[in-house]
Each structure stands twice: as C-alpha cells, then as structure tokens.
Amino acid sequence: MTRLLVLGGSSFVGRALVEDGVGRGWDVTTFNRGLRDWAHPDAEHLHGDRLRPDDLAPLAARDWDVVADTWSGAPRAARDSATALAPRAARYLYVSSGSVYAPPPPVDGDEDAPTVDASPDAETTDYAADKRGAELAIAEAFGDRAVFARAGLILGPHEDVGRLPAWLLRMDRGGEVLAPGPPDRPLQYVDARDLAAWLLDCAANDRSGPFNVVSRSGAATMRTLLEACRDAVGTDAMFTWVDEPFVAEQGIEPWTELPCWLPRDDEYAGMLAAGVERAHGAGLRIRPLAETVGDTWAWLLSADKQPALRDDLPPHGLAPAKERAALAAWHSRR
Numbered sequence: 001m002t003r004l005l006v007l008g009g010s011s012f013v014g015r016a017l018v019e020d021g022v023g024r025g026w027d028v029t030t031f032n033r034g035l036r037d038w039a040h041p042d043a044e045h046l047h048g049d050r051l052r053p054d055d056l057a058p059l060a061a062r063d064w065d066v067v068a069d070t071w072s073g074a075p076r077a078a079r080d081s082a083t084a085l086a087p088r089a090a091r092y093l094y095v096s097s098g099s100v101y102a103p104p105p106p107v108d109g110d111e112d113a114p115t116v117d118a119s120p121d122a123e124t125t126d127y128a129a130d131k132r133g134a135e136l137a138i139a140e141a142f143g144d145r146a147v148f149a150r151a152g153l154i155l156g157p158h159e160d161v162g163r164l165p166a167w168l169l170r171m172d173r174g175g176e177v178l179a180p181g182p183p184d185r186p187l188q189y190v191d192a193r194d195l196a197a198w199l200l201d202c203a204a205n206d207r208s209g210p211f212n213v214v215s216r217s218g219a220a221t222m223r224t225l226l227e228a229c230r231d232a233v234g235t236d237a238m239f240t241w242v243d244e245p246f247v248a249e250q251g252i253e254p255w256t257e258l259p260c261w262l263p264r265d266d267e268y269a270g271m272l273a274a275g276v277e278r279a280h281g282a283g284l285r286i287r288p289l290a291e292t293v294g295d296t297w298a299w300l301l302s303a304d305k306q307p308a309l310r311d312d313l314p315p316h317g318l319a320p321a322k323e324r325a326a327l328a329a330w331h332s333r334r
C-alpha cells in the first residue's frame with residue numbers, strides 16, 4: 001500500500017491531500033503540532049514542530065512512498081524536512097505558489113518565467129521568497145523526484161483565507177452588491193480538492209518539476225463567479241458593475257476587499273493569467289465552478305456561517321458601510 005506522509009495535513013489544502021490519500025486507500029500519516037481541531041479518523045497522526053529538526057527524527061526513520069508538504073514559512077524548515085526524508089522517501093510533492101515568479105508575473109508565462117531571489121537556508125523573509133526558497137531546498141534534496149505545484153488562487157470547502165466565503169456571505173445578505181468589472185474579467189483558480197488529486201496523481205505517474213496549477217484563464221470570469229455564488233445561496237442579490245477607475249477612486253482594495261479580483265493594470269494581474277498547459281497536459285482537471293461554490297456554501301452552512309479563518313490575514317470582503325457609500329457615489333454620477 002502506498003505510504004503517504006503529509007507535512008501539515010490539518011487545514012485547508014493539507015486536509016484535501018489527506019482526504020484524497022485516504023480515499024485512494026493509501027496509508028496516510030500526518031505530521032503537525034496538533035493545534036488544529038481536525039484530524040482524519042482513518043489516518044495516523046504524529047505530532048512535532050518542524051522548526052525543531054530533532055522532531056523530524058521519527059519521520060526520517062521510516063520509509064515513505066510519497067511526502068506532501070504545504071509549508072509556507074522559513075525555507076530552512078523545508079530544507080530540514082527534505083534533507084531528513086530524502087534517503088528513505090521516494091517522492092516529495094510541494095504545494096508551492098505562483099508568487100514565486102518575479103513581479104510582475106508575466107501574462108501567459110510558463111514555468112520558465114524568472115523567479116524571485118531566494119535562499120533554501122533562509123529564516124522567514126517574505127511569502128514569495130519563502131515559497132521559492134522551499135522549492136530550492138526540496139530540489140536540492142530530491143532532484144527530479146520532486147514536484148512543485150505552483151498554485152494560484154485556491155478555493156473550495158474549508159478555505160481559511162476567506163475569499164470565497166466573503167462573496168458567499170455577501171450574497172447571503174442580499175440586496176445591491178458592488179461588483180467589480182468588467183464582468184468578463186477572466187479569473188484563474190483551482191479547487192483545493194482538484195489540486196490535491198492532481199498532485200497525488202503526479203506521484204503515481206512519476207512526474208517532476210514545476211507546474212502552474214490553476215484553471216485556464218477565462219474558464220471562469222468575475223460574472224460567472226458572482227452568479228455562481230448568488231445561485232448557490234439563492235438570494236435576491238443584484239449586481240451593480242462598477243469600473244476599475246471607480247474602485248481605485250473609492251480606495252477599495254483589490255484582492256482583499258474585493259476577493260479574487262485584480263484590475264488589469266495591477267502589477268500582479270499576471271497571477272490571473274498564468275500559462276497552464278503543462279499541468280493540464282499532465283492531467284489537471286478542474287471541476288465545474290458551480291460545484292466548488294456550492295460545496296463551499298454547504299460547508300459554510302455547516303459552520304453556521306462562521307468559518308474558522310486564519311487570524312494572520314486581513315478580513316476579506318467589503319464592509320457594508322463602505323459598500324453602501326461607494327454604491328451611492330456610483331449612482332450619484334449617473
């Protein structure tokens with residue numbers, strides 16, 4: 001039976017990896033500090049702090065067919081785990097990020113686009129350098145036995161950033177919704193469950209190297225996302241589409257106050273237009289947007305519309321008073 005070690009494995013993407021692995025009938029073990037409130041009943045759970053290399057010793061004493069890692073802190077922690085596990089683990093799958101590309105990320109850029117400067121030995125620097133530093137560390141230890149899934153926007157049930165939850169909860173309030181235009185603005189995203197399934201398939205198919213792991217740009221748009229949210233919730237929400245200059249004038253923050261949305265001339269706009277043919281050629285399948293949105297709403301309902309979100313990030317979504325003021329300003333000009 002395939003032995004899968006998930007480093008992390010108790011929050012959003014790690015949880016999807018564990019569930020997918022267990023679903024395949026694999027023998028799944030997680031390693032984390034045990035601080036979260038979720039642990040798969042059919043997996044083995046080992047506890048320790050990966051920032052303390054001694055805690056990795058019990059893992060390094062066992063054989064693993066696949067290691068999956070979602071780490072996004074100091075690269076030296078990825079270096080220590082990869083170095084410790086390399087002698088007895090066959091493959092290392094790392095959930096990386098499109099943030100590794102040097103800004104501005106190119107439109108249609110493939111995996112050869114330039115990356116940020118980073119060191120595999122660094123203590124925490126910034127997110128992009130942390131993710132790239134971890135890639136370098138893992139590549140050093142595992143060479144062509146490693147896969148780097150450079151994910152873009154990740155959505156789906158148990159999302160702890162709060163992007164899709166913010167839009168769904170906004171639809172739930174109903175009424176007039178400030179919708180950032182243009183409506184056909186292309187989006188790129190991946191459902192955490194599709195990311196997990198593709199990544200574990202990579203191990204089974206002996207794939208290696210970096211892959212941009214998101215949907216094809218334009219498979220979803222701002223309009224289809226917001227309509228899917230409204231349909232899932234089933235409310236009377238009505239969209240008032242405003243343009244990009246107006247959003248800027250109102251001091252509304254793209255990406256956080258308007259989750260998943262970036263203006264076309266934003267430095268990071270290429271994050272919603274990555275070249276993804278390598279991953280799609282390697283079997284990446286993105287489930288229908290309505291399923292991602294509907295399942296996320298079902299999860300929110302099961303959490304009484306009060307999901308546990310990360311406390312190290314700003315809240316997502318537009319405050320009701322700010323939205324009302326912006327809508328009034330929009331209408332007063334027309």
Ligand SMILES: NC(=O)c1ccc[n+]([C@@H]2O[C@H](COP(=O)([O-])OP(=O)(O)OC[C@H]3O[C@@H](n4cnc5c(N)ncnc54)[C@H](OP(=O)(O)O)[C@@H]3O)[C@@H](O)[C@H]2O)c1
Pocket residue numbers: 007008009010011012013014015031032033034035036048049050051069070071072095096097098131150151152153154155161
């Ligand atoms: N959200 C997005 O749109 C997006 C986009 C691109 C890429 N990504 C990537 O997607 C991944 C998201 O991963 P995720 O949701 O599974 O969560 P995560 O925040 O990367 O990892 C949290 C997991 O690591 C464990 N952990 C944290 N500190 C630890 C330590 N010192 N020692 C041992 N375990 C530790 C946590 O459990 P304990 O706290 O109990 O230890 C938990 O299981 C990240 O790699 C992120 O960079 C996200």
